[in-house]
Structure formats: C-alpha cells, structure tokens
Amino acid sequence: MRLLIRRGSPVLSECIHARRPFHITRLPRQWLSTSSPVCLCPTKASTAAANTTELKGLRSSKSTELPDSPCRTRFAPSPTGFLHLGSLRTALFNFLLAKATGGQFILRIEDTDQARTVPGAEERLYKDLKWAGLSWDEGPDVAGPYGPYRQSERLDLYHQHAKILLDKGKAYRCFCSPEVLQEHTRIALKKGDRTSYPGTCRNISSEESDERASKGEPHAIRFLSPDKPARFVDLVYGSSRERDASEEFVIIKRDGFPTYHFANVVDDRHMKITHVIRGAEWLISTPKHVSMYDAFGWQPPKFAHVGLLVDEQRQKLSKRHAGVDISEYQTNATLPVALLNFSVLLGWSKAQKKGPNSDVMTLQEMIDNFSLKFTRGDIKVNFGKLGFLQEQHMLRITQSPEEILRHRVLLIEPIDQIFCAVQSAVEEKRNNPTEPVPGVPLGLDLEDLGAPVAAMATPDSAARAQYIAQVLAIAARDSKHGKRTAEDFLSTNRYLFWDMPLSVLRRCDPLPKHEFEILPSSGVQVGFPAVVDYLEDTLSKVGEDEWTNDGTSEVLSKAAKNILYHTLWDQEGAKMRPAYLVLRRALCGIDHGPGVAQIMVLLGRVETMKRVRALRDVDWSPAQNSRKISSSAEKVL
Numbered sequence: 001m002r003l004l005i006r007r008g009s010p011v012l013s014e015c016i017h018a019r020r021p022f023h024i025t026r027l028p029r030q031w032l033s034t035s036s037p038v039c040l041c042p043t044k045a046s047t048a049a050a051n052t053t054e055l056k057g058l059r060s061s062k063s064t065e066l067p068d069s070p071c072r073t074r075f076a077p078s079p080t081g082f083l084h085l086g087s088l089r090t091a092l093f094n095f096l097l098a099k100a101t102g103g104q105f106i107l108r109i110e111d112t113d114q115a116r117t118v119p120g121a122e123e124r125l126y127k128d129l130k131w132a133g134l135s136w137d138e139g140p141d142v143a144g145p146y147g148p149y150r151q152s153e154r155l156d157l158y159h160q161h162a163k164i165l166l167d168k169g170k171a172y173r174c175f176c177s178p179e180v181l182q183e184h185t186r187i188a189l190k191k192g193d194r195t196s197y198p199g200t201c202r203n204i205s206s207e208e209s210d211e212r213a214s215k216g217e218p219h220a221i222r223f224l225s226p227d228k229p230a231r232f233v234d235l236v237y238g239s240s241r242e243r244d245a246s247e248e249f250v251i252i253k254r255d256g257f258p259t260y261h262f263a264n265v266v267d268d269r270h271m272k273i274t275h276v277i278r279g280a281e282w283l284i285s286t287p288k289h290v291s292m293y294d295a296f297g298w299q300p301p302k303f304a305h306v307g308l309l310v311d312e313q314r315q316k317l318s319k320r321h322a323g324v325d326i327s328e329y330q331t332n333a334t335l336p337v338a339l340l341n342f343s344v345l346l347g348w349s350k351a352q353k354k355g356p357n358s359d360v361m362t363l364q365e366m367i368d369n370f371s372l373k374f375t376r377g378d379i380k381v382n383f384g385k386l387g388f389l390q391e392q393h394m395l396r397i398t399q400s401p402e403e404i405l406r407h408r409v410l411l412i413e414p415i416d417q418i419f420c421a422v423q424s425a426v427e428e429k430r431n432n433p434t435e436p437v438p439g440v441p442l443g444l445d446l447e448d449l450g451a452p453v454a455a456m457a458t459p460d461s462a463a464r465a466q467y468i469a470q471v472l473a474i475a476a477r478d479s480k481h482g483k484r485t486a487e488d489f490l491s492t493n494r495y496l497f498w499d500m501p502l503s504v505l506r507r508c509d510p511l512p513k514h515e516f517e518i519l520p521s522s523g524v525q526v527g528f529p530a531v532v533d534y535l536e537d538t539l540s541k542v543g544e545d546e547w548t549n550d551g552t553s554e555v556l557s558k559a560a561k562n563i564l565y566h567t568l569w570d571q572e573g574a575k576m577r578p579a580y581l582v583l584r585r586a587l588c589g590i591d592h593g594p595g596v597a598q599i600m601v602l603l604g605r606v607e608t609m610k611r612v613r614a615l616r617d618v619d620w621s622p623a624q625n626s627r628k629i630s631s632s633a634e635k636v637l
Contacts, residue, residue, distance in 0.1 A: 064235070064373035070103035071274045075129075075136075076110045076264070079121035083128040083326045085381070086279060086309050086317060089343040093277040093306065095134050096344070096370040106271055107139030109150045110264070112257045128326045133336045133363055138271075146271040151263050158258040161266050161296070162221050162251060166206075170226075170295040171251060173209045173219045174201045178254075196247035197222065221252035223262075223292060230290040234283070235304035236374045242287040249288060261285060265292045273301050280305045280378075304372060306347045307379040317381060333410060333486065335397070337362060338390040345385070347375045360392045398476030401469035412468045414486035416461065419468075419497055422490075423452060426498075444491065450499025453607060470602055471496050474594040495588045496602065500611065504589060505618045516578060519562040531563055531582060532615045539600075539609060547605045553597040556580070586611050 073094035077087055098105040107129070111117050126141065138144030148154060165171035174197070181197070188195045201209075202224070213219060229242035251262035258266070268276065283305040293300040309317040317324055329339050341361050350358060350369045361369065397403050397411070404411055422444060425437045429446045440446060451457070455467035475493055490497065495504075515525050518534050538559045542551060560579040580596050587599045587608065600608045 064371055066097070066101055066371060067274070069101070069274075071097050071101045072104050072106065072272050073098045073275050073277065074106040074108050074268070074271065074273050076108040076267075077125055078110045078113065078116070079125065080113070080116045080118055081121060083125055084317075084324045085326070085343065085346075086324075088128075088132060088326055088339070089306075089309070089346055090278055091129065091134055092132075092340055092343050092366075093304075093348070094275075096367055097275055097277065097372070098137075099367045100370040103274070104137040105135075106144070106146075106273070107136040107142075107149065108267060108271070109140055110260065111150060111152045112260060112263050114152070114255075114257065124327075128330075131330055131336060132326065132340060134340075151258070151267065154263070154267070155256065155258075157270065158252065158263055158266055159256075162258075162262070165223070165251070165295060166221065168295070169224065171221050171223050172202055172204065173213055174222045174250070175204075175212060175217055175219045176200055177218075197249075199248060202248065218254050220250045220254050222248045223251050223288075223295070224248060226291050226294065230287040230294065232286060232290045232300065232303060234286070235302055235372050236306065236376060237283070242291075246288050246291055251292075261288050262292065265289050265296075268301055269293075269296070269298050275302045275304065277304045277306060280308050304374060306374045307377050309346060309381050310378045311381065314378060314380065333414065334386070335390055335393050335407070335410065338386065338393045340366065341389045341393065342386040346381060347379045348373065349375075357392060360389060360396075362396075395476065398472050401466070401473045404469040404472050405465065408465055408469075411472060412465045415468050415472075415490055416464055418486055418490050419452075419456060419464075422449070423456075444494070448501065448504050449494065450501045452498055453496070453603065456497050474598040474602060492590070493588065493593070495590075496599070500586075500589050500614075502614060502618055505586070505614060515565070517564045519564065528582075529616065531578060532612065534563065535559060535579060535582060536609070536612050536616075539612060542605070544605055547601065549597055549601055552600045553595075556583070556597055582615070583612070586615050 075087075075091040075094050077083070077091075095105045097103070109122055109125075111122070122140075129136075136142060138146065138149060140147075140149045142149075162171060166173070180200075184198060185195045201222075225246055225248045230246070231239070231241045233239045249261065250259050252258055267273075286303055286305070290300055311317055326339075340363055341359070344361070344366050345359055348371075350361075351371060351373065352358075352369075397407055422440070425440045426446050426449050429435075429437050437446065453467075456464055458464060471493060472489075475489070515527065516531050517524060518526055518530065538555060542555055546552075556579065560577040563578045565578060581591065583596050584591060584593070584599075587596065587603065588594075593599075594602075603611070
C-alpha cells in the first residue's frame with residue numbers, strides 16, 4: 001500500500017499486522033510536510049501479491065470546502081466497550097458536517113459481531129454521547145425513515161443484497177469449514193505466503209451452490225474480486241487507485257450475520273449517507289467498500305479519513321491509555337464543551353485565527369467555523385491543551401448565574417451533594433457531641449461551622465441551586481475556578497454557606513492590634529471596636545432597595561476612604577484598606593476572594609448586618625488571637 005504516513009505511525013502497524021511486505025522510501029523534498037511523512041509502498045517481490053492502494057498525495061482546495069447541499073452523516077459504533085476519545089472525535093466531525101450544512105446526523109449501532117457485544121455498552125454509548133452534548137436526528141431510540149438503526153435488526157436487508165450479488169455473479173457461496181480455512185492459513189504462514197482465501201469454492205456452479213445451500217449445508221458468502229482495481233477520492237489524501245484487486249472477502253458469515261464491510265456499505269446506501277468521516281485506520285479497507293459500491297452500481301459517499309490519535313511516543317492511543325475513556329472526564333467534572341473543543345482540534349483547526357484564545361469555541365462556534373480541512377498524518381495528543389480549554393470555558397460559563405444553571409448537573413449538584421453531606425455530619429455532631437463523626441467531607445472541623453445560611457437551609461434543591469450558582473458566579477470572577485474541584489470550592493468559601501462561629505472570628509489574625517483614625521477626626525486614635533461601630537452605622541443606613549452591587553460599592557468606597565491606619569504593628573495589614581479587611585473577615589473569614597460588595601449582596605442585608613454586629617461580641621484580647629482559621633479556608637479560589 002502506498003500511503004503518506006509518519007514514522008512510527010499506527011497505519012504502519014496495521015500493515016505489519018496484515019502481513020503485507022513493504023519497504024520505506026523518502027518522498028521528494030517538495031512533498032514533505034512538517035510532519036516528515038514517509039512513503040510506504042510494497043516491495044518489488046510482493047507487488048503482484050499484495051493488495052495495495054496508491055494515493056497521489058494531492059488534493060484540491062475545493063475538497064476542503066463545505067458542500068452546498070445538506071449532508072447526511074453517521075456515527076456507527078459497535079457496542080463492544082466504552083466511548084473513547086477517538087470515537088468521540090469521529091462522532092463530532094460527522095455531527096459538525098451535518099449541522100454546518102443543514103443536514104442530518106444519524107446514529108447506527110453496528111452489532112454484527114455478536115460474540116464481542118458487551119451487555120449495557122449500547123446504553124452507555126447513548127449516555128456518553130448525550131453527556132457530551134451530541135444529539136442525533138435518527139437512531140435506535142429516535143424515529144426515522146430508514147430504520148431500524150441497529151444492524152442485528154436488519155438481517156433481511158443484508159441477505160436481500162447478498163442475493164443480488166449472487167445473482168449478478170459478483171459473489172459466491174463458500175462451503176469451506178473453519179478447520180479447512182485454519183489449515184490453509186497455517187500452511188501459508190509457514191511458507192511465508194499470503195493468507196488470503198485461495199478461491200476453493202469460486203468455480204462451484206450456481207446450480208450446485210443453490211442445491212447445497214437449500215439442503216442446509218453451512219456456508220458463508222464471499223465477494224468476487226473484480227477485474228478492475230477500485231478507484232476513489234479521499235477528501236484528506238486525494239485521489240487513489242487500488243493497484244491490485246482485493247481479496248475475496250466474506251460478506252455474510254456462516255452464522256448468517258453480515259461482516260462489518262458489507263453491512264457498512266448496504267446501510268450507508270440505504271440510509272442515504274453522503275459523507276463518511278472516519279479514522280485513517282479504515283483507509284486500508286476503503287477499496288473493499290468501493291468495490292462493493294461498484295458491484296451494485298451505486299455511487300459511493302465522499303470519504304474523509306482523519307489522522308490517528310497517538311501518544312507522545314507516537315503509539316496509537318488505545319483503551320489502556322489514561323484519558324481515553326469518556327467516563328473519566330465525567331468523573332473529573334470536565335465540561336462537555338471543553339472536551340468537544342479539545343476533540344475538534346485533534347486534526348482540524350479554524351481557517352481564521354485571531355488572538356491567543358481563538359481556539360476556544362462553543363459547539364455552535366464549531367458548527368459555524370467547520371470545514372473539511374483536516375490534517376494529514378497522525379495527531380499527537382497533548383492533554384495539557386484540555387486543561388487550558390477547561391479553564392477558558394469555565395470562565396465563560398461562570399460569568400452569569402443563568403449560564404451556570406444550564407450546567408447544573410456538572411457544576412452545582414456536586415457542590416450541593418457535598419454541602420448536604422457536611423451538614424449531616426454537623427447535625428450528627430451536635431446531637432452526639434462526645435462521639436466522633438467518621439468520614440467528614442473535606443476534613444473540616446465541624447465546630448468551625450455555624451448554621452447554614454438561609455438560602456442553603458431550605459429543603460428546596462432548586463433554591464439551593466440558585467444560591468450556589470450565585471456563589472460560583474462571584475467567586476469565579478476572582479479566580480481560575482476551572483482548576484478547582486467542588487471540594488476545594490466549598491472548603492474555600494465555607495462561610496458563604498455556613499455562619500461563622502465567634503470562636504472562628506477570634507482567630508482572625510491580629511487586626512485588632514492596629515490603631516486607627518476615622519475621618520474627619522484626623523489625628524484621633526481609635527481602637528478596633530470604634531471601626532466596627534462606624535461600619536455598622538454606615539451600612540445600616542443603606543436600605544433594602546439600595547442593597548445592590550452599585551449601592552453597596554458606593555457606600556463602601558466612601559467608608560474605606562474615611563478609615564485609616566494610625567499605627568501598624570506589621571506591614572501585612574497595609575495591603576488592604578481597613579474597612580475592606582474588617583468586612584471581608586467578618587463576612588467570609590478570608591483575606592482574598594470575591595469583592596466585598598458582591599459578598600454583601602449575596603448574603604443579603606440581614607445576614608451581612610448580623611455578621612458585622614458579631615464583631616462586637618468577640619473578646620479581642622491577645623490571648624484569643626493565637627490561632628488562625630485552618631489553612632484550607634485561606635486558599636484563594
């Protein structure tokens with residue numbers, strides 16, 4: 001086979017596995033790309049025997065443009081395992097082509113290999129695809145004009161088409177037993193010959209074949225190799241031709257089920273598939289498919305074979321690799337849109353790029369920018385890119401509570417579940433104060449948590465979700481939440497979910513040791529209680545209607561200018577105006593995080609005033625200030 005591939009390519013491994021002799025020669029310099037491809041072609045001794053395809057390696061720029069008419073594409077997985085990264089990318093490319101042209105995306109389950117079918121795998125495929133955000137217009141669980149969409153339910157259709165080929169002399173029955181075929185393979189391997197079928201039953205007359213079949217003699221049906229080699233055009237690799245006719249492969253197995261190749265062709269034709277985007281490992285099988293299309297007299301769909309996904313050592317990503325199983329991303333709270341964004345860039349990129357974040361796209365933006373300009377050769381997967389995309393999409397989503405709520409399952413429910421678990425532990429500890437509570441989530445000291453805030457004390461999960469979305473929205477503006485887990489988020493922002501006990505306030509740093517001035521009484525030294533009184537009096541004048549981001553920000557700005565340090569015991573306090581520092585510690589117990597005005601609006605006027613007044617009830621003697629809040633509460637979100 002003559003292919004443009006990279007050194008160490010899995011395509012090379014496919015040829016080795018198929019025992020196809022070859023040697024490697026370099027391409028002319030002008031053909032070389034940055035990926036340094038090599039030319040894989042058969043040895044002279046095997047040219048006549050090997051099934052080869054020659055790719056010219058040239059393609060028209062028009063082949064990368066989207067068709068003018070709607071496309072019908074399909075994703076056709078086998079229910080033999082989980083959905084992996086390569087499969088998701090294949091599904092995504094086909095989905096994008098269909099949606100970008102106003103066409104249809106079809107899901108078809110290819111379960112002809114009954115021995116390898118895994119119970120529950122089909123249902124998991126549905127679940128994983130839906131989690132990723134890909135929907136289909138036709139499929140096993142969706143009505144459509146070309147069903148059924150499960151191959152095991154289409155056996156009559158395959159047998160009808162196999163009979164068409166038998167009647168046209170394009171196929172024949174093979175009565176060779178598995179033992180005979182295994183013996184032929186053993187001898188061929190021992191001699192170093194090709195293991196393809198020797199044509200034992202090729203010349204059996206149709207009368208004899210019909211009679212033996214009618215008597216129930218077990219048999220398979222083989223495709224008769226055509227005299228003329230197959231030709232086809234690949235949208236990625238260009239025009240190609242098969243050097244030698246393909247082997248006489250089985251299309252209907254002895255158990256009555258079709259082979260993948262045969263069912264694939266019949267289904268694509270019957271379902272009016274216009275374009276097939278699939279991995280480059282299927283490039284070697286395309287001549288078989290084109291030969292069957294020719295035998296039926298059908299026009300084949302357009303083919304586009306995209307590069308194989310490989311690791312840093314350029315080995316094909318397999319199901320054993322970490323980060324391949326889609327369920328891992330669900331467990332790790334990866335955003336579906338981030339995973340789709342990551343997948344679409346594995347062998348494809350936008351035509352127009354502007355700015356460092358031009359690769360960051362929503363699903364609709366992927367549809368709007370999609371083209372058929374795929375990268376040739378293997379695609380080395382850099383999982384670090386996924387982390388960047390996760391962070392960028394998280395920042396986009398957390399700009400508003402409304403957008404966060406649209407991702408409730410992924411973003412809100414994990415936080416709510418942990419909150420409920422911690423609250424249950426808190427209540428158990430209060431009911432049995434002398435008994436230890438095992439397995440406390442986050443490893444929190446339960447005595448450091450007060451009662452839940454009103455928004456979280458309700459049994460209404462929808463109300464709690466609204467509040468969590470608001471916390472996420474204000475917290476994300478101050479941080480890179482895309483890198484944090486639900487546990488980190490709840491631990492860092494614990495006092496936006498629970499009240500802060502006085503015992504915790506007493507441990508809030510040495511702020512009371514500072515001496516202050518409150519303008520306009522310049523030069524008059526006051527203590528910390530006076531600052532608390534001033535803030536309480538100032539905030540109490542803000543009415544409920546004015547308790548907004550703008551309203552509270554204006555009041556805080558004026559108050560901050562009026563409260564100054566008179567003396568500093570250390571320089572740490574000088575980093576933040578006293579008013580903001582006092583309020584931040586009173587409201588959430590940490591020096592960093594969301595803006596104070598945002599926290600005040602989130603907690604509400606009543607809760608904010610309650611926490612400010614609580615500062616007056618603390619014994620601020622130095623002995624009480626010896627221990628700070630646990631370090632986990634001081635993390636910056």
